[in-house]
Amino acid sequence: MSETANTANTASTANEAAAEPAEVQAPGRDASGEPGSWGARLRDAAVERWRPIALAALLLAACYAPFQLVPFRVFQLTMVLVYAVALLGLNLLVGHAGQISLGHGAFFAVGAYAAALMLDRWDVPYLLTLPVAAAVAFVLGLGLGVPAVRLHGLYLALVTLSIAVFLVPLLKRFESVTGGSMGLTLTKPAPPAWTGLAEDQWLYFLALAVAVAAFLLARNLLRSRVGRALHAVRDNEAAAEVMGVRLPFYKTLAFAWSAMFAGAAGCVYTWVIGFVSPDSFPVTLSITLLAGIVVGGLGSLSGPLLGGLFVMFVPSWSQDINKAAPGVIFGLLIIAVMYVAPTGLAGLAGRAAGRIRRTLRRE
Amino acid sequence: MSTPDDDFLVVEDLHAGYGGARVLHGVSLTVGRGEVCAILGPNGAGKTTLLRALCGMVKGRGAVRLGGTGLLGRPPDAVARLGVAHVPEGRGTFLPLTVEENLRLGAFTRRDRAAVQADLERVHGYFPVLRKRLKQQAGSLSGGEQQMLALGRALMLRPRLLLLDEPSLGLAPMVTRELFGIVRSINEEERTTVVVVEQNAHLALGIARQAHVLETGRIVLSGPAERIRADEQVARSYLGYRV
Numbered sequence: 001m002s003e004t005a006n007t008a009n010t011a012s013t014a015n016e017a018a019a020e021p022a023e024v025q026a027p028g029r030d031a032s033g034e035p036g037s038w039g040a041r042l043r044d045a046a047v048e049r050w051r052p053i054a055l056a057a058l059l060l061a062a063c064y065a066p067f068q069l070v071p072f073r074v075f076q077l078t079m080v081l082v083y084a085v086a087l088l089g090l091n092l093l094v095g096h097a098g099q100i101s102l103g104h105g106a107f108f109a110v111g112a113y114a115a116a117l118m119l120d121r122w123d124v125p126y127l128l129t130l131p132v133a134a135a136v137a138f139v140l141g142l143g144l145g146v147p148a149v150r151l152h153g154l155y156l157a158l159v160t161l162s163i164a165v166f167l168v169p170l171l172k173r174f175e176s177v178t179g180g181s182m183g184l185t186l187t188k189p190a191p192p193a194w195t196g197l198a199e200d201q202w203l204y205f206l207a208l209a210v211a212v213a214a215f216l217l218a219r220n221l222l223r224s225r226v227g228r229a230l231h232a233v234r235d236n237e238a239a240a241e242v243m244g245v246r247l248p249f250y251k252t253l254a255f256a257w258s259a260m261f262a263g264a265a266g267c268v269y270t271w272v273i274g275f276v277s278p279d280s281f282p283v284t285l286s287i288t289l290l291a292g293i294v295v296g297g298l299g300s301l302s303g304p305l306l307g308g309l310f311v312m313f314v315p316s317w318s319q320d321i322n323k324a325a326p327g328v329i330f331g332l333l334i335i336a337v338m339y340v341a342p343t344g345l346a347g348l349a350g351r352a353a354g355r356i357r358r359t360l361r362r363e
Numbered sequence: 364m365s366t367p368d369d370d371f372l373v374v375e376d377l378h379a380g381y382g383g384a385r386v387l388h389g390v391s392l393t394v395g396r397g398e399v400c401a402i403l404g405p406n407g408a409g410k411t412t413l414l415r416a417l418c419g420m421v422k423g424r425g426a427v428r429l430g431g432t433g434l435l436g437r438p439p440d441a442v443a444r445l446g447v448a449h450v451p452e453g454r455g456t457f458l459p460l461t462v463e464e465n466l467r468l469g470a471f472t473r474r475d476r477a478a479v480q481a482d483l484e485r486v487h488g489y490f491p492v493l494r495k496r497l498k499q500q501a502g503s504l505s506g507g508e509q510q511m512l513a514l515g516r517a518l519m520l521r522p523r524l525l526l527l528d529e530p531s532l533g534l535a536p537m538v539t540r541e542l543f544g545i546v547r548s549i550n551e552e553e554r555t556t557v558v559v560v561e562q563n564a565h566l567a568l569g570i571a572r573q574a575h576v577l578e579t580g581r582i583v584l585s586g587p588a589e590r591i592r593a594d595e596q597v598a599r600s601y602l603g604y605r606v
């Protein structure tokens with residue numbers, strides 16, 4: 001637990017450090033009294049408000065991309081968004097509340113299977129499967145969170161890991177419900193005629209909508225009183241409690257929320273792939289997710305997106321580079337990233353952005 | 364309220380410890396409403412443990428009542444909701460969070476937003492340095508500033524009872540005097556009841572009405588602060604240093 005908290009702390013430290021100089025130095029520059037041309041003023045405005053501008057640009061690019069890429073690439077980007085949603089949840093738990101989960105793939109699987117069952121058995125309209133799958137994962141997270149909050153560090157890691165280990169045989173065992181090893185095959189959501197979109201593009205936009213909604217939800221959650229409580233728990237449990245933060249309540253809630261995001265991601269996974277089987281959710285999925293959020297950047301809002309890219313692309317690259325031992329390449333890549341960017345890719349990006357801003361201002 | 368003002372905080376035959384290690388062996392004391400009470404004693408006497416037992420961080424046997432309400436057996440967050448603010452040993456600062464976030468965490472149990480905002484202003488009034496550093500990480504404050512932050516954060520609860528564990532630890536004498544001045548004015552202006560544990564007996568006795576000397580988990584001496592301060596003999600034998 002203490003190790004996780006430390007990583008999380010350094011991550012948020014780096015981000016804030018990167019963001020700080022902008023506010024501190026701005027008045028000094030104004031005081032120098034140079035009126036500046038329109039171009040310069042525009043540039044200054046862009047430098048000061050780079051975050052919303054970067055976000056808007058990113059969203060614009062995200063809406064444009066599926067019309068420029070071949071369907072397979074669109075599919076890959078869709079999966080990046082799916083993983084990013086799961087990582088948003090894991091980030092709440094690990095990066096913000098300072099807990100650890102080596103079993104997050106299980107909640108992902110629960111969301112995926114919940115959606116699959118609803119679509120397969122009851123022909124539930126697919127949009128309706130999203131809130132239900134998220135709710136099921138939430139309740140399960142709550143149920144598992146209650147015993148989990150009594151555990152710390154390695155004990156918590158072990159228990160959450162065992163949930164992921166337990167899952168595959170369990171899914172195979174209840175064949176009548178889950179389809180056993182054969183899994184369940186479903187029809188993917190078809191694009192409505194008025195959109196004029198191809199199937200891959202439609203699925204992409206569904207995933208994008210869910211990702212944007214999840215991002216906004218996570219951001220608002222973290223800005224609220226609840227977010228403050230989670231940070232307090234992460235940074236100093238004893239002091240948080242003395243300040244009136246109910247530890248078991250907030251820790252359990254962090255588990256439940258992170259499970260909810262993972263469940264929502266699993267549901268979109270089912271829409272996109274149109275097939276679920278026990279072997280889609282091996283233990284390595286949980287470990288890859290945890291690696292993804294650590295590499296992406298704990299405790300930052302861009303970490304999940306960068307982590308999503310990592311989870312989507314790095315395992316398959318590893319496969320391409322060396323068919324015999326993809327795990328070796330995957331592991332080496334994690335080590336390399338952590339060596340170059342100990343606060344994750346988000347920390348690295350934050351430092352780079354800070355440097356660019358300072359250079360622009362100096363001109 | 365049925366409780367008279369002079370036993371606002373009542374501690375009766377309090378036993379407490381850590382697992383097998385018993386530290387407090389039957390501590391009894393009372394503190395009147397709006398009073399400052401000093402707890403003195405050598406290292407390892409159990410002063411910190413006493414404060415921890417009052418705020419629920421360690422379990423205790425016996426009785427602790429605040430304004431007639433029993434505190435023992437309640438978890439720390441429940442005790443905080445009853446209006447007990449604790450500045451713990453080591454300050455309990457959330458180092459990666461900003462000064463403002465730390466202060467707002469102090470008011471975590473409160474729902475009255477407007478009043479919290481007003482109290483933020485009030486704390487800035489007591490500690491002007493904090494206002495300048497609101498957006499700064501608490502970990503980057505100096506030791507003295509962190510101690511002010513810890514006290515300011517405790518005030519954000521609008522406590523009925525304020526527990527201070529060695530506020531002077533690691534501070535320059537001037538900063539310590541300033542801090543004690545602020546504790547006194549908080550006590551006078553807001554009638555906050557204060558229990559202060561201090562190594563610096565001189566300063567603590569200067570603001571306290573009653574004082575208790577704790578030794579190996581027992582109170583060995585109690586009395587009005589002036590009397591204990593005046594008694595050279597007491598100072599030598601119980602405090603181990605000149606007052």
Ligand SMILES: Nc1ncnc2c1ncn2[C@@H]1O[C@H](COP(=O)(O)OP(=O)(O)OP(=O)(O)O)[C@@H](O)[C@H]1O
Pocket residue numbers: 381384386404405406407408409410411412413
């Ligand atoms: N967390 C703990 N676990 C076990 N024993 C502890 C713990 N904290 C304190 N003790 C023991 O309890 C006794 C009293 O400690 P306490 O911290 O209350 O002393 P103190 O009077 O505050 O001393 P100081 O002036 O040095 O702060 C000591 O013998 C100490 O070893």
Ligand SMILES: [Mg+2]
Pocket residue numbers: 410411412452528
């Ligand atoms: Mg102590």
